[in-house]
């Protein structure tokens with residue numbers, strides 16, 4: 099009798115990511131090399147199918163919400179889901195992710211990603227000058243690497259969007275930068291609430 103054991107796409111992703119983290123100490127190179135590994139996860143039909151039923155993330159009390167699929171106890175990286183209802187509309191706040199690296203992979207739907215340059219010398223704690231550097235519409239399979247302190251926003255364009263996000267450290271436990279380009283106000287606050295959800299529920 100042949101017993102077939104098929105690893106889930108998430109198990110494969112985690113195993114490949116741990117291999118990469120063990121072999122590549124340079125953080126910029128490591129996070130660039132993770133992109134094709136995330137591509138495979140985004141392309142997996144079981145993940146795409148399951149994502150149709152992931153619950154909507156709902157911002158509350160000034161904080162975003164992320165679905166938490168996995169945290170690695172050896173390397174600390176986290177796998178998040180982010181689902182945005184089509185009616186949610188509008189823009190996310192312009193922000194950075196503090197010291198962490200993030201891969202933001204679109205799984206379903208389209209949205210626009212805006213990137214900003216920081217222009218001032220960071221000498222004032224409550225002040226930041228930023229300027230729009232690029233605005234790109236992204237769709238399924240596209241991946242954005244967000245390095246430490248890079249300023250950006252992800253905006254819905256009137257449709258449900260789903261992203262899988264890999265972070266070098268689970269969010270929500272440290273402050274992230276917030277930017278208002280109209281007033282040049284800068285402040286910091288906690289990142290997204292983490293709601294544990296099964297990425298691939300048992301059929």
Ligand SMILES: [Fe+2]
Nearest residue numbers: 193195250252
């Ligand atoms: Fe972000």
